Amino acid sequence: TPPEQFDELPDAPSVEAAGRGSRIGAALFNAVFYFLCTIPGSLKISRKLVEAYPEIAKGTMPPLGDLDLTLVMEGVLWVWAGLGAGILLQALLLTMRSQNLGKMVFGLRVVRADNGQPAGFLHGALIRFLLPVMFMIVLNMFTAVLGFLFLLIDLAFMARDDGRCLHDLMAGTRVVRA
Numbered sequence: 001t002p003p004e005q006f007d008e009l010p011d012a013p014s015v016e017a018a019g020r021g022s023r024i025g026a027a028l029f030n031a032v033f034y035f036l037c038t039i040p041g042s043l044k045i046s047r048k049l050v051e052a053y054p055e056i057a058k059g060t061m062p063p064l065g066d067l068d069l070t071l072v073m074e075g076v077l078w079v080w081a082g083l084g085a086g087i088l089l090q091a092l093l094l095t096m097r098s099q100n101l102g103k104m105v106f107g108l109r110v111v112r113a114d115n116g117q118p119a120g121f122l123h124g125a126l127i128r129f130l131l132p133v134m135f136m137i138v139l140n141m142f143t144a145v146l147g148f149l150f151l152l153i154d155l156a157f158m159a160r161d162d163g164r165c166l167h168d169l170m171a172g173t174r175v176v177r178a
Contacts, residue, residue, distance in 0.1 A: 015116060015176040018108045020158055023175055026102030027155070030090070033101055037086035041078030048072055087133060091125040098124055099178065109178045113164070119173045128171035 048071045050057050090100040098109040098118040110119040110128065119128065132154065140147035154166040164174055 015111065017163055018106075018175040018177055020163060022106045022108060022177075023158060023163070024155075026100075026106040026108055029102035029105055030100060033090075034083060034086050037082040038079045039082070041075050041080070041082055043075075044078050045072045045075030048075060087130070091130055094119065094124040094129055095121040100129070103175070103178070107178045108175050110173050111176055113168070113172050113174045116176075119171065123171045123173055128167050128173050131170070132167045 049067075052068065052071050053062050055062060093100050093104070094110060097104070098111060098120075103109055110124045111117060112119055112123055118124070132150075136147040136150055139150055157164065157166045157169065162174070168174055
């Protein structure tokens with residue numbers, strides 16, 4: 001094959017933009033997945049607290065000042081480890097398949113807005129996913145309301161004519177039907 005044939009890339013295939021309903025469904029699926037990732041650590045915390053304070057099992061909570069929070073530190077680490085593993089899996093899927101679990105279930109994928117090619121690590125995983133997640137985690141360190149407000153603002157951008165969320169605009173991506 002002569003080298004001049006490689007000078008031009010084929011046109012990006014025409015793809016249908018993902019509907020808002022399927023995007024919301026995929027986001028909710030991912031939210032449930034992240035919740036499930038925290039369950040092992042949460043169960044460890046619960047078990048330690050009930051062992052140390054049996055009255056909790058009877059529905060009575062001891063005064064917060066009396067709680068020994070060092071009992072739950074290992075469980076908190078497991079919660080973050082589970083959440084971190086879930087985030088890592090999603091980033092790998094976005095990098096390799098241009099899909100996270102929710103997008104796989106709902107038949108969607110993330111592509112570059114300018115050429116329709118797979119988003120890849122930089123645009124799909126780092127800028128579009130990991131950067132907003134880290135921003136939400138930092139906001140949640142101050143108050144959960146700020147992280148939730150950022151999430152709502154991000155998703156509200158989906159109401160735009162092109163249906164691109166704030167994180168899509170930041171990364172130069174769009175979500176299409178797979």
